[in-house]
Amino acid sequence: MSNDETFAAAYREHYWAVSRYVARRLDGRGSDVEEVVAEVFTVAWRRRSDLPPSPLPWLYGVARRCLANAVRGYGRRRRLLDRLGNDESAHGTQVVAGPGSDTPGDWVHEALARLSPADQEVLRLTAWEELAVDEVAVVLGCGSRAAAMRLHRARRRLRAEIDRLQITPVATGAATPRRDIPKEPGHG
Amino acid sequence: MADELELLRRANPVPSADPRFGDRPLDQHAERRLDLLLHGGERRLDRLPHGGERRPRPRHLRRWTWGLGSVAATCVVVLTLTLMFSGSATVPAVAAPRPLVVEAGSAPVPLDRIAGRAAAAGDTLRLVQGTHLQTWSLAMTSGPGSRPPVTLPEERLVRWKADGSHTELVVATDPRRPGKPVVTDADPVPRTVEDGHVLSRRTYPPSWSDAPPVARPPHDAVRLRAYLDEIDRTGPLDAPGLLDAVAGLLDNWTLGTRENAALVRILADAEGLRPAGAVTDRLGRGGQAYVYDDRAHSVRRMLVLDPATGAVLGLEETVTRDDPEFGVKSGDVLSYRAWMR
Numbered sequence: 001m002s003n004d005e006t007f008a009a010a011y012r013e014h015y016w017a018v019s020r021y022v023a024r025r026l027d028g029r030g031s032d033v034e035e036v037v038a039e040v041f042t043v044a045w046r047r048r049s050d051l052p053p054s055p056l057p058w059l060y061g062v063a064r065r066c067l068a069n070a071v072r073g074y075g076r077r078r079r080l081l082d083r084l085g086n087d088e089s090a091h092g093t094q095v096v097a098g099p100g101s102d103t104p105g106d107w108v109h110e111a112l113a114r115l116s117p118a119d120q121e122v123l124r125l126t127a128w129e130e131l132a133v134d135e136v137a138v139v140l141g142c143g144s145r146a147a148a149m150r151l152h153r154a155r156r157r158l159r160a161e162i163d164r165l166q167i168t169p170v171a172t173g174a175a176t177p178r179r180d181i182p183k184e185p186g187h188g
Numbered sequence: 189m190a191d192e193l194e195l196l197r198r199a200n201p202v203p204s205a206d207p208r209f210g211d212r213p214l215d216q217h218a219e220r221r222l223d224l225l226l227h228g229g230e231r232r233l234d235r236l237p238h239g240g241e242r243r244p245r246p247r248h249l250r251r252w253t254w255g256l257g258s259v260a261a262t263c264v265v266v267l268t269l270t271l272m273f274s275g276s277a278t279v280p281a282v283a284a285p286r287p288l289v290v291e292a293g294s295a296p297v298p299l300d301r302i303a304g305r306a307a308a309a310g311d312t313l314r315l316v317q318g319t320h321l322q323t324w325s326l327a328m329t330s331g332p333g334s335r336p337p338v339t340l341p342e343e344r345l346v347r348w349k350a351d352g353s354h355t356e357l358v359v360a361t362d363p364r365r366p367g368k369p370v371v372t373d374a375d376p377v378p379r380t381v382e383d384g385h386v387l388s389r390r391t392y393p394p395s396w397s398d399a400p401p402v403a404r405p406p407h408d409a410v411r412l413r414a415y416l417d418e419i420d421r422t423g424p425l426d427a428p429g430l431l432d433a434v435a436g437l438l439d440n441w442t443l444g445t446r447e448n449a450a451l452v453r454i455l456a457d458a459e460g461l462r463p464a465g466a467v468t469d470r471l472g473r474g475g476q477a478y479v480y481d482d483r484a485h486s487v488r489r490m491l492v493l494d495p496a497t498g499a500v501l502g503l504e505e506t507v508t509r510d511d512p513e514f515g516v517k518s519g520d521v522l523s524y525r526a527w528m529r
Contacts, residue, residue, distance in 0.1 A: 015218050042225070
């Protein structure tokens with residue numbers, strides 16, 4: 001199989017997975033997602049000779065850098081500057097106060113947003129992209145042991161933030177966490 | 189209590205079954221992009237994937253928005269919604285800048301001569317990642333309730349650090365009117381702010397890119413041309429494409445002496461840039477003007493070079509045809525960018 005054929009196969013197989021990866025980090029806004037994904041595969045095309053046998057984590061790594069670089073890209077720069085300048089929307093953490101906002105995402109996103117970007121990413125890759133530790137290592141460009149250590153620490157920190165927020169799962173099915181006594185950062 | 193990772197999994201904002209991004213055969217946009225990549229069409233890839241679905245607009249307007257959109261500070265706002273101007277009292281009438289005027293009687297200097305001077309300039313100034321520029325850009329509206337265009341002056345300073353992070357500072361200021369109120373649309377409702385008002389101050393974490401214009405530009409003409417070609421991938425690197433790419437480069441890098449020499453050699457070899465004579469730019473700097481009449485897009489583009497070093501001082505884009513839809517008239521300055529060290 002030539003490099004071009006390998007690239008085409010990877011493109012077809014992983015286009016939507018890469019789109020989801022980008023969408024999760026851009027709050028799912030369709031037009032921006034498509035634009036960044038196009039950039040991801042353009043970069044991947046230039047480097048198609050480097051495509052590994054299991055290309056998805058590698059593509060996520062490219063996407064991660066494209067997202068970081070996107071703020072400097074043509075056209076989308078202004079829009080993304082505006083968006084990335086707002087940490088809440090950039091990380092899908094628009095937390096709405098009040099009981100109506102007690103969906104699973106709100107509280108967990110709030111806890112996640114309190115972590116460092118590095119911790120957030122290793123957790124997202126594990127929970128949302130469902131990558132194994134060695135795949136996370138490929139995305140982050142580090143060794144498997146380092147990735148495992150980062151994940152371990154990030155999980156501990158996320159646990160601590162969840163505890164700070166006192167999020168407890170509802171007894172029936174534990175599908176909808178609720179916050180018993182909300183605390184503001186710095187108050188407890 | 190549930191495992192924290194399990195809680196996070198349940199909070200996935202875009203699950204695999206999401207109807208927008210769920211696994212399925214490629215849609216037509218994705219198929220088209222793959223086809224372009226596979227068949228040598230990477231250069232033709234439009235960076236705006238929905239372009240074909242947009243409301244048709246005159247080609248020259250697409251050109252304006254593309255060219256100006258390449259500068260974060262000089263975002264030409266082509267809004268189809270009604271802007272909430274709160275009246276002339278909040279946005280005073282500020283005289284729109286007039287196009288630069290070539291000094292009567294001044295002798296045009298061929299680009300080849302500038303290239304020769306630049307090549308002889310040695311290696312006195314070094315390349316710096318980051319940029320410092322002053323921009324004036326025309327914000328336009330169209331559609332019901334549209335308002336007259338307004339010129340937005342901004343100064344932008346981008347500096348990179350050794351760890352790969354960088355900072356970006358954007359200030360509302362117009363050096364032609366020091367101390368006077370400045371119009372901004374950063375809110376995004378247009379209003380006036382005091383001179384020097386900080387519109388944004390951001391720090392970006394370390395990141396890398398091996399693609400132009402973030403990658404380090406080479407300092408020989410052949411490789412620099414390839415670099416510029418990669419910045420402007422919308423088509424062949426003709427004169428307007430070259431000017432767009434140059435602006436993209438200068439929005440990211442402050443060139444050194446060697447890069448300036450390579451760049452002016454490339455400009456000298458480009459077709460369509462006409463020496464026009466001496467000008468004084470909006471920062472009061474003397475320069476030599478080189479004009480490209482982009483008739484296809486109804487825009488005149490004037491590049492201003494330092495005659496001694498070949499450094500690009502500025503780029504002005506002026507409308508050459510009325511467009512009532514956006515309220516612009518022939519002779520209106522769409523944008524002026526002045527790069528500084």
